[in-house]
Amino acid sequence: MSEQTEVVTQPEPAPEQRDRTVEQSSRWQQAMRDIVGGSAMISVLAVLLALIAGGILIAVTDARVQQTAGYFFARPGDMLAAIWNAVSKAYLALFRGSIYNFARDDVGSALTSLTDTLVFATPLIAAGLGVGLGFRAGLFNIGGRGQMIMAAAAAGWVGFSFNLPPVIHVIVAVAAGLIAGGIWGGIVGLLKAKTGAHEVIVTIMLNFVALYFLMYMLRTPGLLQAPGGNTPKTPPMEPTAIFPPLFPGHNVHWGFLTAIAATVYVWWLLNRSSMGFQFRAVGINPNAARTAGMSVSSVYIWTMTISGALCGLAGVNQVLGTVTSGFSSGIDAGIGFDAITVALLGRSRPWGIFAAGLLFGAFKAGGFTMQAAAQVPVDIVLVVQSLIVLFIAAPPLVRAIFRLPTPGTAPRRRVRASDRRAEKGAAA
Template identity: 70%
Template sequence: MSDTTIASAGSGSSGASGTSGAAGGAAGGSGATSGAVPPAPKSNQILRDIMGGSVVISILAVVLALVAGGILIALTDENVQAASGYYFSRPGDTFSAVWTAVSGAYGALFQGSVYNFGAAGFAKGIKPLTDTLTFATPLIAAGLGVGLAFRAGMFNIGGQGQMIIAAACAGWVGFSFPLPYGIHLALAIVAGVIGGAVWGGIVGLLKARTGAHEVIVTIMMNYIAVYLLLFLLRTPGALQAPGSNNPKTPPMLPTAIYPDLLGSSYNLHAGLLVSIAATVFVWWLLSRSSLGFRFRAVGINPNAARVAGINVKRTYIYVMLLSGGLVGLAGVAQVLGTVTSGFSSGIDAGIGFDAITVALLGRSKPWGIFVAGILFGAFKAGGFAMQAGEGIPVDIVLVVQSLIVLFIAAPPLVRAVFRLPTPGVSKKPTTKPPAKSSKQAQTANTAVAK
């Protein structure tokens, strides 16, 4: 056999090897493609969005706050401190004391806010629930006002001042002159709403005309309202009761008082129905009306809203008028429903600032604020029972409320603690590196053969 024949045979075997290598590369590429992990179903993404959404975050923020409150209760309990002194000899006593302290405190909180199992009969057992709803009534109204401003991108920190002015207006109408029952009550409510709306509208007007920041203006107007009320309560002929040296108003006339919903044995009054109606109104305003659409558009991006033809400055005035009027309903509920015997300078009872927490917990959504208001009403009603029954300081409830705000303001922290997914972010399917195409494989094999 000649050298030419051998070279031809070698060339032929190399070509066959290259062909088989190309076929193997193509098969390998097909296998790699078929080995790719298919994308996750859409239901998984929906579940991730729900688990990492605002509703779950709010619920877990409350849970974390209650856990932190339980730790504080255990640390401050005398029995726990005594049992921890001999922890290493009998650790079970310490855990038992912790359980007794925490369960007793939260049990008293529940029985003081929802249902008292030790009461004689169902009628007395549900009284704590009615107290919760009574405390929640002004919180819901004030929270709606603050939440409405939040949706429009404004921070209404002036709930205290708006409540005080509304209470002064409603109270003056309530005790100054007698009128028929329905007319007198309606007029007092309207006077309170107008007072709160005007006090809030001043903030919106200054924001629109001068660009003054609403946080600074509302805080300053809180001081003005407080000292204005003190002046009126010490001025005969204004709000001070005739013949009295105390800074207190006369009692409200019976025709200007909210009627009881469940009888005189309960504190629950018709102001709750007004708060429910206000919740429905704010829901309709934000979800179904063109004015609410403008509020939301300005809250998302005022510059884009201005380009779209929305009068942003006028929107600021409108939203603060409505926000102040809603907060004014809380002041009306305090005067005409809770403190009917006359009120003093502490009529706001911190509700103006608690409304900020309620609005944050409710994510500035009407029905979320409604539920958050009931929850904080339960804290207020049950906190006194917890203090009376278990000797737990009522300040623990304030700590829990503050921790709720802290956790709500830090959603990544809550997600990290409970290992929750971030909504809108899905895990990418893991795939193998892309295989070489048949043409690339054939070129590589030919190069090896050469």
């Protein structure tokens, strides 16, 4: 399987081609072309396309739209109005649930939606950073789920069974979670480095192993099961181990600050540290990195360990911040897989992932409001999310849909004219 998992690589224009463009078109035109055809524009258009596709899905499955479609040719206005109603109602609910709830009276409670978005975004950012870090080193960590589960189990166990002073308890619980996630990820790196086992297969398999291990611990008294209970669920966390809220009256907690800290750390690691330099070098070309004297094995091990710890941070945030009343086997809530889409949308850049995490957090927070207010099942969020990534993964497709130019190239007619001139020159 491919060593390079750096997803979206822009084709580098050939140097002579670039020179020619600079000669022929003015600098402003060139800048405009690069902005319109560049990767940021592709991301925005991908989100737009996916939302349009989601809108079509909402409209097609809406009862009123189906009803009015029966007499579309008699009164087309009815169906168009029905489509507009269904789609706008759903997307307005999405906005209300994720950013600003204008149905509320005061600004404070209207902003609850925004702080809910931050709550949903926190684990997505953390796990997205983990997956993105792997991408930069050429590793594909699909094991976010397993790493989250192991971290949640460790942090949760520390969180409900220890008696420690307030601040220390949180720190110990977070550390336990990070270590557990790091070990679960590090196993993969170790196997890859020592035996060449492909990390995709190993992480998928370890996801299931972690899940069944958690299920076993959850139903075994003395491990994670709440004493006296028969259900596979842990006891609630001790108050000393819970992340305190950031603002009174809102759900957002100190976990969000850990996500910001993790983003800064990954940015520093990748862009300012020599270890991160090695990660990137191995990601671009492991053979060249080996030739340059870097230890590819240790890069694999360290990348997977840190990646696992970051996914672990997502699990820690779930148990110490979001689901503090005791958790069951669904604690990962699909975040391990969502994180892949977050990392892809963020193009594996730390702050890009941060933004992508916020966007998908908003989709999640708004999705539930949409389900309640507009009877649109929350699963549509998955559809929109995966379509965004599909569109982003194939820039030529988006460029073809919107007839955008490829950045760094001259308009076709000019290239042809200059080609002809060059040919003439050669002939002469």
